[in-house]
Amino acid sequence: MPTVSKSRPEATVARGGERSAQTAYARIKQRILDNDYVPGDSVLEQVLADDLGLSRTPIREALVRLEQEGLVTVVPRHGMRVLPLLPRDMREIYEIMISLEVTATRFLAQRRPTREEIVPLIEACDAMETALERDDLIAWARADERFHLSLVELSGNKRLAAIVMAVWDQSHRARMFTLRLRPKPVDSTREHRAVVNAILAGDAAGSAALYQAHREKAAVTMVALIEQFGLTRL
Template identity: 55%
Template sequence: MQRYRLAYAKEPDRNDDCADGGLHRLSQTQRAYRELRRRILDNEMPPNAHYLEQELADALGMSRTPVREALIRLADERLVEIRPRHGARILPVSVDDMREIYEMMTELEAMAVRKLAERGLSRSELRLLEQAVEEMDAALARDDLKAWARSDETFHALLVDLTGNSRLSQVVATFRDQAHRARMQTLRLRPKPVHSNRDHAAVVEAIRQRDPEKAAATHRQHRERAGAMLLALLARCGSEGL
């Protein structure tokens, strides 16, 4: 059983189940859910690690009840496995799940890119995309892969959000969160993503030129190539027990 030291959020507050009741516990449950989910997605709580409810409660500065409720939500998202009387195990990233996620992200983002090129973007909207590409270039120049990954996710989020379709943004954001965990797990195993930055610049240029076919095709090829690399690295992580 793998054990890991947890970072502590603050001094424990043992009054969260007192007389002010359900509303306070609900806010504590939401805080526990958000913080545990963030730690899992960022791989601060790595795959196959085991945690007792009490140590999670101590780390978050709250009682076990909101932690238990948060773990139930995380289990519904297939991020943890609850083990009665033994706490929770962080589930590894599934290659099959990630394959499905990347297939969906590829198609939905390509559709978004096509719409942007058909409609055209304002100078300020194009500048947002350009800035994200510039930030990725700068991050690679200083070998800061985490900063590159943040700017990469910003770029892909912008491609969808600039369509103005809030439902599309919400769906893709869910997939992006799930993919984030796999990307953080494999970030330092992949080659330096210079080619990825060139793809991004090419997508922006196709949107600027109002060329929907080229924009969508370039983006689809980019996502398919990135997805194939990620799946191969995840399979390698699994076989090597990382």
């Protein structure tokens, strides 16, 4: 599940079964996204276990999941290694996000949703606008995330949504890092609203095209920034 950091800090309680493995997964993942574990360096299983007050068993279970999500690799005698994000990785991630999100947009528009159905998108736009006025980039990023994840959720394709969320998480650190490096996303909100309107109008092709343009612009900016600032490993 994607997480713009501490949107809901310890909201992960009240789960049905309170399994340590899940807790371990969530907490380690949070630390990776928050950059508490710096990409590139390794943490031994026993260290993680001591750190979370557990045995290695649930830790290993968590690591298997994190590895398959593409956040870490587990190297036999070096523990968990947080994967750095190369420009190449960012390109891959954006290609996937664009492809799937554009598809999601097309399907959503085709379904001709009511305004009621897409309030999450509208609210996310509002939140982005408000955040920008306040110069609160963190809040803007959260709203942006809400927009994108709501969009793929509304597509109705659960698998598609899950995949987008996974790659979204993979690129979370990069987004946070570049947040202050890129020009304020002033026309971003306008573009988002245009997409929403096209969806409401049931214009599948149009909304898809608008969204694709929007996302490709973002992708170019992001990759350029990363390369420009020499953030060869994030």
